[in-house]
Amino acid sequence: MLPSLFDKTTIPALQETLSFTEARHQVLAGNIANADTPDYQLRDLSVDTFQQRLKELLEGRAGRYEVESPGQLKNSEPGDDMRRVRESMKNIEFLDGSNVALEQQVTEVAKNQFLHNLSVAIMSSQFRLLQTAISERV
């Protein structure tokens, strides 16, 4: 009963988004930690690719929000499209062969955090709606 209750909402999609932002946060934290590592190349998870796949997954189920195993979208193999690093991030290469610009990484963390907060906010308002329906009072 409970799964079908949640499937009527956007919670599974938000769940995917949250596990993606969490995974991306770890990758970006790794970039900042390696800011002074020689020859380190930036790593990232592409938000555009993730959102494209989420869209395909959701539309493939005839308009019903249904995700097979939670967090499946964040998993990606090396060489996967989702691991693409944005071109504009590659513009500066330092003499030690690394290409980490600290400011860009911190900005990406902030943007990722915003996406995370947005998903959490929508999710909690979904739960509030359910709560209202269950308790039959506003």
Next chain:
Amino acid sequence: MLRALDISTSGLVAQRIRLDAIAGNIANMNSLRNEKGEAKPYQERFVVFQPDEDLQSRDGAIGVKVSEVRTETVEPNYRYEPDNPLSVKEGRWKGYVAYPNIDMMSEFVDSLVATRAYEANLGVMEISKNLNEQSLRIIS
């Protein structure tokens, strides 16, 4: 809204590179040889900015990137030091040593300007983040 963050970040990166160049100019104020070891005094370097088309919003707002790092070509400062092994051996400046012609005052002023510009970009980022958070409060 998130594009504003990217644009401000490009400003941060550009100003930091400019600050690096200024630091290099002041550090090399007394460098009598160039990086190849030849007896040519250090020449001031300055960073040239240009708008970055990769960071353009649909409405025409545009980020900044470093176009090039140029090397100044000015007459060096000649000081009379005939005993110095690097002194000029013949010609008009015989016995003089060529020192880099770097004006410390303008370097310091430039570094102040770069620092203020960096801070200004940080300020804009803070405002953009606040805007984002305010928008979030609509639904929560």
